[in-house]
Amino acid sequence: MNGLYALKPWYADRLSGVRGALARRGVSPDTLTAAGVVSAGGAAAALALLPAPLAALPVAVLLAARLACANLDGALARDAGRTTRRGALLNELGDRAADLAMLAGFLPLAPLWLVATAALAATLPSWVALAGAAAGAPRLNGGPLGKTERCLLVVVAAAASGLVTPVLLVVAVGSALTAVFRCARLWRELGA
Template identity: 80%
Template sequence: MNGLYALKPWYADRLSGLRRALAARQVSPDTLTAAGVGCAAGAAAALAWLPAPLAALPVAVLLAARLAFANLDGALARDTGRTTRRGALLNELGDRTGDLLVIAGFLPLAPLWLVAAAAFASTLPSWISLAGAAAGAPRRNGGPVGKTERCLLAVVAAASGWAVPVLAVVAAGSAVTAVLRAVWVWRVLGRPGADVATGKAAATEKAEVTGEVVAAVAMATAEATETAEATATTEIPVAEPPAPAPATTPVTRRRPTPSPTLNSPPPRPDRGLPLDPGEVSGSITHTRPQSPADRGTQLRGTR
């Protein structure tokens, strides 16, 4: 049932050198996806505008390049670690757009209804494969008339001019391929353990997130362990308590009491009274004149 899709590993090996060169130049996988769409548009233009014998070479070259870019974008993303969910969506949209562009090249060569039927039928196998993958089944590719076979039939139409027969084969063969894929997906989902396979994508994401969390916890634990070991092996100096200060007896200072002088009068209890002129004030002695009687008395006392 794989058809020409079985040659994909061989074709990928032939492109390994080109893939390494693109990786060395850091080419984006999205750029390759866009280049594949451009090649499909160029092949459709050559098929529509060039006569039958002359259109074969450019259509063959451009469709071969389209298949090469369709193979390289996903492989380059895996090799360089740039696989993203947006990239996967862009890859699918690019493939479907390329399919429709190639069929659109038959518009000047066949009835409109036949072109529309072939365009609708050519996308059915891919939609069924995507629906099966979303339900948990493996992605199914290939078939009697898959993408590679449709490109080959377009080259045949460009070389022979048999646009109507080729479109009929594309429409019928794509419908048969879609039915065969649908039957295969139905059987896979009906097997025991299909419920487990249904949550494969969610489980994968959860496992990745859990792995990151476990790695972060392990790193934090290791750092904490190293810090604890370093703290345990480090001698921390213990500060000695300060020696108590010697007890001192407070010294009470008393104001010196002035010694009385010979000529100092005794203290007066009442300071409110006026001083006698004969009293002592400070260091100056005030005396009053002595009478002759007083002098006689002192002379008698000294004898």
Template identity: 80%
Template sequence: MNGLYALKPWYADKLSGVRAALARREVSPDTLTLAGVVCAAGAALTLAIVPSGYAAPLVALLLAARLAFANLDGALARATGRTTRRGALLNELGDRAADLVVLAGFLPLAPLWLVATAGLAATLPSWVSLAGVAAGADRLNGGPVGKTERCALVVVAAASGWTVPVLAVLAAGSALTAALRLGRLWRELDGGAR
């Protein structure tokens, strides 16, 4: 069920040099979280104002940077002993904000109800995972349409102009991912005391 999330260890390894350089410069992990949201906003703006096809390279670059920052913030915090509860909160808020900001780039390109539905659906997998953590389970990530797949779908829309079909796939896939995570958690937590 991990989807592209299965590549995270490989990707983290590729970013290890960047992480070490950031640690040497004493960059705050929170700065990286915010940088990820800024990259998401740049991708959204590009998506909204640059014609499809032309938008794809910049959207892809900005979303790759968004994913790199999402990987680096927690890794840097752990590597430098700067993990905090506030940092964890900022990380979660930053990830949700980045997801929603990127999808806001579709507002001039697709019906409002579809953009809103995709935005809600994109947050569902994380809600389920965080609810599982609150119940004592390990954090679940990945899935058929996790964060990385959502970014890839946005790049497809930027390249093709197929905003409505891509948003429909993103919404349905995110809902499926949330349902799969919920099913796994339900089985895992079955019989546990409240």
């Protein structure tokens, strides 16, 4: 079960021209990681400050930029021969920071406990994947509610204010289920 993650090769192919232009200009992959975090922060600000449905378009555009940066940073590093362990660390930290920044946009819209629960749950799939990689398994991605699905849900919440609480509940439960699915898969793979 890979969810929207299954579209990553198709999406990466669509971004190949942008990636080539960035490589020719010598853009650092780390710059793209930072731009993804900034885009997520901008989406959070739009979500928090603009009423629904006016928030939907800027949130969608900024989260699309966040996802593009998340796709481009590693691919650019590999294409340009600029992969480093520091870059991998920055990529992981940037992805977690972008998720947390994006969900912080809900702070003025929902109870703190619900936003905090969704934010914590949103990080769980990545922690499981990183723990599996530390144990020698390949890095797992995908699942019922990954990064792309979380971004899509935030756009849905930006479009209709009555959906804030249901969206946060879906993010929390879906992220926890994704972590459980990844953990079960890793358990099987590491036990073989």
